[in-house]
Amino acid sequence: MEEEKPQKKQSKDGQKNAFQIFLEELIRGAPEHSSRLRRVWQVLSIPVLAILTGLLVGGVIIILTTEEVFAAWAQSPLASLAAAWDVVSNAYSALFTGSLGDPARIIAALQSGDGLAIRRAFNPIFESLVSSIPYIFAGLSVALGFRAGLFNIGAEGQIFVGAICAAFAGYAITGVPAIIHIPLAIMAGAIGGGLWGFIPGWLKAKTGGHEVINTIMMNFIAFRLSDWLLSGPMQRPDSFNPVSPTIQATAVLPRLFDHPIRFHLGFFIALFIAWLVYWFLFKTKYGFFLRTVGANPHAARYAGMNVLTGVVLAMTMAGALAGLAGANEVLGVNYHLAMAFSSGYGFDSIALALIGKSHPLGVVLAALLFGTLRNGAVRMQLAAGIPIDIISVLQGLILAFVAAPAIIRTIYRLRAPEAHEEEVTVSGWAGD
């Protein structure tokens, strides 16, 4: 896949280790005696087939909701079949060219040698990368929670608060050079999101209130809060719309290419943070501590670990990661904060973390996929007339198939693994 290239380039030396660990994590459930490649396939088969099946079912939905197909049915079943094929191939080729670029156009642009034309031809790929940045952050947030046995369903709210804080730091601080202003604004986003994660974490540790409910509630409190801020204290002075002022030029994450490519530094920050999360989880004692708390809190307590601290720490970090997603959108893409700017990243990232097996590298790959889908859907809407919302349907289906591997196994007649699969360890409201 084309979109993985920058990821691999980045990971040549630094992340080779991460990849190995990822592999080990991946194939832990698979039987020992088979070859390594086979074991990898046994584990990867589920996400890959889930994505394929999701796209297939999505195609069926597109066919069933297209009038032309039914109109053609009146002529002959064969015509209807042809019409169905037309619709789906149009839709998915638009999805492909919209997210990865049109190969013919890229070749033509390269031959012409015109800089602008080349940039335009390659723009879809870069747009896909830009769309995947918030997914990387939000996915890492949910994944970190899963590793610590917590279900952070509040990434959406944390993204919002992170965005509010980053936007405020972005426009209110003036007269600082970019080298200070950018990290400051990013930090503000992380702190805001971290606070929004800390509260449910603290409540859980202190009172036992389940983090799922609390983070859902915090989501809505964040919406109301931003609603108030954007129509009051933080509203752009000359505007009647709920929009914040534009951030200072010194707070803008620099773009790496000329117009029209919006690809910006945030992508590399996201990769760096993903590596940092990996390093934290698998190379530090705190990460070990969190993973132990997540895997088995009883054992963790028996080993003398403070489970409550772990809960607070994990939720705060998860919140900070989601806050970074909000900061990134404000500082790198929108340059201001508007209402409802984060459309569903929080919920999608749950799907993403599960597909990526809660491993930073897996999350990055899944985020690239989701960003690609989201970006391609825009083109699909314009070119093929398929509403962009089909992407949510696809994501829902993929999540269902990943979460219930038995469905995929039944469809494709795969053999079930002998060992017990790793699952999300989150119980209901009541605890034990």
Next chain:
Amino acid sequence: MAETALRRKVVYISPTRQRVMGILFLSLAALIWVLFSRPVEPGLTTTFVLTPGGFEVVLTPLELPTLTTLNVLATLSAFIGAYQLVRARGFGRHTNKVLAIVVAMFILGFLTWAAAGRSFNFANMLNIALSKAVPITLGALSGVLCERAGVVNIAIEGMMLMGAMVGALVGSVSGSLWIGVLSAVLAGGLLGFVHAVLSIKYVVNQIVSGTVINIFSIGMTSYIASKFLNVYRHLNVPGIFPIWEIPILSNIPFFGPILFRNNMFVFAMFFFLFALHFLLYYTRWGLRLRSVGEHPEAADTLGINVFRTRYMAVILGGMMAGFAGAYFTLGSVGRFNEVMTAGRGFIGLAAMIFGNWNPFGAFGAGLLFGFADSLASIMAILNVRIPSQFLLMAPYLATMMVLAGVVGRGQMPAADGQPYEKQ
């Protein structure tokens, strides 16, 4: 699981909590005095109209001297707070009831202040609150059905949205509101079935399974809306249920017009409320359902089919949520808009928790949240300069407080959220 470590049993009445409550009562009294009573000029009166608009006036409007009323309210709250603090155990078991009274006095104080020197239709506001409570309560009842059987349902929002869309679409095509409602219920039931299959048969984490349904529903309804409903207008004009007037009861002063002059959904809500309460607590069916949610192993030992009971509960819960969704299109707005439930399903979830997992509690919470909602819209009319957003946060904050044990800990079903696997 991590929760075991964090669980804390509250069996006795904690003295700290009693003290916190006392301080809360006192500070509410102080707030009434500082915020409302102090800035009011003496001599003003607040008029509460006690008959909803468009109805023959049977009750004379209540005219209250603003300042005196506020002072009386502040003093009363202060007394209650002092009693709570000074007496060893305060109001003991009745603290929560007293809390409700003090909060009610605070709201009354707020309204008296906001409408100082003006007239304000109190009955109308209660009527609006009641209709805003309908989807929240029905959503909460859906949650009660599922969670009493031990299946967490965070997909109420998604089920509602699907019910709203299907109700509008089928209602428009068939030209019959009742067929629209019926298909909304079936659509909700279908999603409930999906939730049940994923979480019971495939043992998917119930929160993940709920998220699947939420993501899918939001996508699917928006997809259908932008593909068909927004393009062919005639597919999105189902109309709404007319207002029914119960002949004699609607003439009762004050309560009559508020309670007995509504559309079908309000009456249906009351019906489901009483029916569910009766079924859950007075029939064998309800006992079995609750036992499956409390201790599935024991229930199984006694010969109750845990899986079948859970399937039934979740499908019924889905149908209830679908019905709640139909309220939006067929009971209130008259057309489907994308993502029109706007988080009402999650407020329903909150109401269920706030209402302690039982139907009447859920109704009370739904009413309270609906009241907060209507208060927010009233504030805009009264031109109060308090941002309504803070009022709209109240349901969420209240739920978090209940969860944290500030207002007393709820009794959630013991096996809520745990998949059952036969040994």
